[in-house]
Amino acid sequence: MANDLAERLRLAYQARSALHEDPQTTAYRLFHGYGEGGPALAVDRFGDVAIIENRGSTAEEVDIAMQVLGKAEPFSCIVLKERGKEPRALLGVLPSEPSAVLEEGLSYWVETWAPRNPGLYLDARPARNWLRANSSGRRVLNLFSYAGSLGVAAMAGGAKGVIHCDTQKRALLRCQENHRLNGQRTDARDQERMDVVKMLRKASEKGRKFGGVIVDPPPPSASTASNCSAMTPTSLAPAISPLVEPGGWVLCFFHHDARSWDELEEEMGKALGRRAVSMWRGRSGSDFPESSAERDLRLSALRIA
Ligand SMILES: C[S@@+](CC[C@H](N)C(=O)[O-])C[C@H]1O[C@@H](n2cnc3c(N)ncnc32)[C@H](O)[C@@H]1O
Numbered sequence: 588m589a590n591d592l593a594e595r596l597r598l599a600y601q602a603r604s605a606l607h608e609d610p611q612t613t614a615y616r617l618f619h620g621y622g623e624g625g626p627a628l629a630v631d632r633f634g635d636v637a638i639i640e641n642r643g644s645t646a647e648e649v650d651i652a653m654q655v656l657g658k659a660e661p662f663s664c665i666v667l668k669e670r671g672k673e674p675r676a677l678l679g680v681l682p683s684e685p686s687a688v689l690e691e692g693l694s695y696w697v698e699t700w701a702p703r704n705p706g707l708y709l710d711a712r713p714a715r716n717w718l719r720a721n722s723s724g725r726r727v728l729n730l731f732s733y734a735g736s737l738g739v740a741a742m743a744g745g746a747k748g749v750i751h752c753d754t755q756k757r758a759l760l761r762c763q764e765n766h767r768l769n770g771q772r773t774d775a776r777d778q779e780r781m782d783v784v785k786m787l788r789k790a791s792e793k794g795r796k797f798g799g800v801i802v803d804p805p806p807p808s809a810s811t812a813s814n815c816s817a818m819t820p821t822s823l824a825p826a827i828s829p830l831v832e833p834g835g836w837v838l839c840f841f842h843h844d845a846r847s848w849d850e851l852e853e854e855m856g857k858a859l860g861r862r863a864v865s866m867w868r869g870r871s872g873s874d875f876p877e878s879s880a881e882r883d884l885r886l887s888a889l890r891i892a
Pocket of ligand 1: 753
């Protein structure tokens, strides 16, 4: 069993050789337990820090992961995160200052000691790439912005501007810092600190229009934990629809949904109440090999006529 896990970790490391060799990308998943034969472990690289997330593996299994990682890469720190416990360093000293990582040449601040996400959702890399290729000349609305990585990618792709909406002050500050880190213009007026539903209503009353709207609500488990009723791209579609200019797109993140992709897009189209054509479908990157379709993140961009 121990040998098996060590071998799977090594195979996973080898499978990411293109990422290891890319000097423009220093943040990605090194081991995705769900799809790579170790359901209770995930390992991420953020620059020279590795984070092991243990969701129920034994101490021996965590030790194996540390040994394999230590041999594969000269990490300055290996952090262990376990539910209900403070993150701790298994190797080196737990960082206490944000550090910048790279993804396809763009930079993002991360807090590798944070108990939750360090500031960059690694599974959204394909969405960031799509935004970079499809935002030129558009005003983009980033709903549930968190630290703003999707907006940074849109600006890098030539967006005229990005409005971020999130309830967390800290997340919105990080949006500004991430724009600045990439030499992008940013303004306090580009941050809407309020509930998405309220923001959409106010924007509609003011007749605001966008060439692109990003809808990435927290996955159902996260919203249940924070006591909010689960919001989905489909439930928000009627409020988003009046804000999209003709020819604009809506980029939807469908998390943990048992419905087929066709069903999701059809329902989204109906809920928007306008003619909507699917223009792109994406998933997480190759560093997130999934074993079950329902677990997959599915990304759909719909163009509104
Ligand atoms: C999963 S993160 C979004 C990730 C982000 N799109 C990215 O790619 O980095 C969810 C975010 O939604 C925010 N949020 C949750 N409920 C919200 C609401 N009702 N209105 C506005 N923001 C909300 C949280 O504060 C959190 O920052």
